[in-house]
Amino acid sequence: MVSSTDATQLRRSGSGDDLLKRFSEGDSRALARVISLVENEASGYRNLLSALYHRTGKARKIGITGSTGAGKSTLVDELAKLLVNQGSALGIIAVDPTSPFTGGALLGDRVRMQDLGAQKGVFIRSMASRGSLGGLAKATREVSMVLDAFGKDFLLIESVGVGQVTLDIAEVVDTTVVVLVPESGDGIQAMKAGLMEIADIFVVNKADREGADRIVTELEAVLDLKRKEDDWSYPVVKTEARKGLGVDLLLDHIRRHGEHLSQTGHLKRRKENLLRAEILQLLSEKVQEDIERRLVQGGGFEDIIADILKGNLDPYRAADQLLEQVKGAET
Ligand SMILES: Nc1nc2c(ncn2[C@@H]2O[C@H](COP(=O)(O)OP(=O)(O)O)[C@@H](O)[C@H]2O)c(=O)[nH]1
Ligand SMILES: [Mg+2]
Incomplete structure (x- = not known):
């Protein structure tokens, strides 16, 4: 719920009722504006998300x-074409922290995006170079929320499979598709990178290349064990994305996984876990902001640092002391 003071603040920041009204009427420029405000953490953006929250929960999120x-x-292009032809509204988010601004792939992405973006119902956002890595996952979650609230049926979230960001994004989506290729023992690498753990569906793309069948066999062998312990089948799909081959089968598996999640109650549990993490994160952001503000206002912070440098105090005791101080100010 948005309190009346929050609503006033929103109106004052010029991003309030009118913007929300246009957003709810399906104005895609309002959608783009809301996403920018959220990405930039513009003042009042949490109130915006708060006002939109009750509209979320419909979109199927695919990583x-x-x-x-x-x-x-x-x-993603081929999946998008299929989904659009079936009448679905979709959002595409590309997250690639490794891709520099001038990279060829990104340029390719841009051209592709204009192409697809021109299609009705498709909204595309690239988050290649925004913020810190931690911020990237948060922004992805929040932008997904906005697209969901706007009424998208499917969100396709493309991310490079390295490191914590990928793992964080896997928490946000309902279904994670891990894409492997025949070259250079990619199967083994995937297992090392922890991708095995997060994948619900495996794709062996570039099936036209030498070695595709070998990696499928390798994967199947490893997955047999996982399948015995779990109630999901962890399908492996061979595709030749460049020609659109196998993509319809992939989409079938994606839909089937969605049904599996709802039927088994996994979806509900995932949502509950995500909510817990979300509330804790929001809370710690708020508490941190609050404490920082008080420390700056209250002064004395510099004295403490000087004390540590002089050898009279250490950062651990300083943090304890400051916490007591903040708590004391509360009562
Ligand atoms: N041989 C072959 N090349 C493909 C296939 N699918 C994509 N590619 C090519 O692989 C390159 C990288 O594709 P891209 O979609 O940009 O990869 P991304 O970096 O994972 O997003 C491009 O040149 C594609 O045309 C395929 O099925 N077979
Ligand atoms: Mg790409």
Whole structure:
């Protein structure tokens, strides 16, 4: 719920009722504006998200992850075409912290995006170079929320399969598709990178290349064990994304996984876990902001630092002391 003071603040910041009204009427320029405000953490953006929250929960969120050049963007394109033809409204988010601004792949992405973006119901956002890595996952979650609230049926979130950001994004999506290619023992690499753990569906793309069947066999062997312990089948799909081959089968598996999540109650549990993490994160952001503000206002912070430098105090005791001080100010 948005309190009346919050609503006033929103109106004052010029991003309030009118923007929300246009947003709810399906104005895609209002959508772009809301996303920018959220990405930039503009003042009042939390109130915006708060006002939109009750409209979320409908979109199916699909993560497509894998190494650079595996064919993720090509796959997303093909999935998008299928979904648009079936009458679905979709949002595409590309998250690639490794891709520099001038990179060829990104340029390719841009051209592709204009192409697809021109299609009705498709909204595309690239988050290639925004903020810190931690911020990237948060922004992805929040932008997904906005697109969901706008009424998108599907969100396709493409991310490079490296490190914590990928793992964080896997928490946000309902279904994670890991894309592998025949070259250079990618199967083994995937297992090392922890991608095995987060994948619900495996794609072996570039099936036209030598070695595709070998990696499928390798994967199947490892997955047999996982399948015995779990109630999901962890399908492996061979695709040739460049020609659109196998993509319809992939979409079938994605839909089937969605049904599996709802039927088994996994979806509800995932949502509950996500909510817990979300509330804790919001709370710690707020508490941190609050404490920082008080420390700056209250002064004395510099004295403490000087004390530590003089050897009279250490950062651990200083933090304890400051916490007591903040608590004391409360009562
Ligand atoms: N041989 C072959 N090349 C493909 C296939 N799918 C995509 N590619 C090519 O692989 C390159 C990287 O594709 P891209 O979708 O940008 O990969 P991303 O970095 O994972 O997003 C491009 O040149 C694609 O045309 C495929 O099925 N077979
Ligand atoms: Mg790409």
